Amino acid sequence: MPQTILYVDDDLALARLAERHLGRAGYQVIHATDQASAMEAMERGGIDAVVLDHYLKAGTGLDILHRLKDQGSDVPVIYVTGSSDATIAIDALKSGASDYVIKTVGDEFWPLMESAIRQGIATAELRRAQEKAEREIRLGKERAEVLLAEVNHRVANSLALVAALIRLQVSSSRNEDVKAALAETQARITAIAGMHRSLYTSDDVRHVEMDKYLGTLVREVQDTVNDQQRPSIRLEAEPVSLTSDRAVSIGMIVTELLTNALKYAYPTGVEGEVRVFFKRQDEESALLAVEDDGIGWREGDQPKGTGLGSRIVKSMAATLGSTIQYVPNVSGTRAELKVSLT
Template structure:
């Protein structure tokens, strides 16, 4: 299929030469002598490139160039000038011309013109293909994010249903040890469900906003594990985003440490506070800590309960490339982990 060239020049004889020389190269040439006739041709469409002469009777090529750009900024323009002043060609290129050709009386003018037109059309096609590919990538990414958000929504709902069933089973059990084990299992499932819920309500389905996630998690633990007369929980978390797998590990650690703290940190019936901290640290790291002002516990002391929670915490800390540390304090217990945010 021949390419169509709009050739704007008030020299009728030169326009005829353009039709002959460019026609041999497979181009269809439509001549125009001024800006008005050029715009009329452009309005009809089907133009693949424009050859635009600088010196015209009533205007310059740059005057027409701006009007062409307003009509269609994607069509390549080859600027032609017979001036030896390079500033004209530079000005045209600055305004977005694809190339320029110096007008001469020799035979080399037409091969140079053909080459400039061919390169300009090829480059314009490449740009359009690139923009099309980028648009398809953007649309594909948007579809994938919508699908991923829907998947996270369904997973969160399914896990919430499992947690509810476990809660019903715990309520029907007459064995206190079974009730306690089921309550802890429910808290662990709820922690994972909360992460998925955070993902489908977030603007970025690849990242979990930890301050919001931990806020929901703390409320869940406070409502399902903690006796209303027992310790309260306070959260102090910076706005830090983690990938979903790392967010799950942090959530499981917080759940286990909180559960242990509210059950064992204070004497039965005594009020107190358990604090959860997630704070920025230097060099792209974050500090996760759970602390209380209770009776105190340090690493090496006898583990209360089954010890499953301690094993979960150590395992989750390992997946974060870190380890759990118990800080010696005058009163109470503080467990902390330093982790890399960007991993």
């Protein structure tokens, strides 16, 4: 099917020449003499390119060009003028024309016109194809994010169910060591579930806002300690965004350090506080710290309990490309971890 060219010019003789020359080039030509007939032809559709003369009896081609631009037309426009004034061509290009051709009486005019039309149509087709591809990519990304949010929702619910089942086992067990081990396992599962919950409730399913995530995590860890004599927890976290894999590693580290501090930092019956900090140091890093004012523990001391928590902390720190540092304090324990944000 031949491509259709709308030729706008009030010179009937030139219009007939256009039909002859462009017809030989394989185009179908529709002729319009003014703005009204040109816009009517555009509204009917099926136009692949517009050849628009500058000088018309009523106004100029720029008036039609502005109308097309206001309507959001993506049809390429080849602007034609007999003037040698470069400002007309510049104005046309600024107004949305894809190219321009200077009207001459020489033999080169029609070949230049055909070349401009061919290039204008090709460029418009490429632009439409690019816009279509970008729309498809955007829609695909949106569908993937919806699916990923649903997956995170289901995973969070499943982990919450597992944590609830473990909680039932804790309440029914009579062995204190078993109860403690199950409670620690419940806290670890809850940390991962909290990360997934943060993802499916966020606008960005790939990143976790650490202040919100750690706030939820701290509350859940505190709730697992069903003893009013246990220390309280204070959190100071800045709104830093991390990818989900890095967030869950930090969540596991905080869970282990908090659980250990709540169990061992203060003697039974002694009130105290455990503090969690997550603050940006610069554009590329943040500092995670968990500290208390308790009996103190230094790196190299014999771990209390099974030592599983210490191994988990070291492993999670390694996945972040970092290590846990225990900072000497006058009293208590302070564990620090530098986290890369890039």
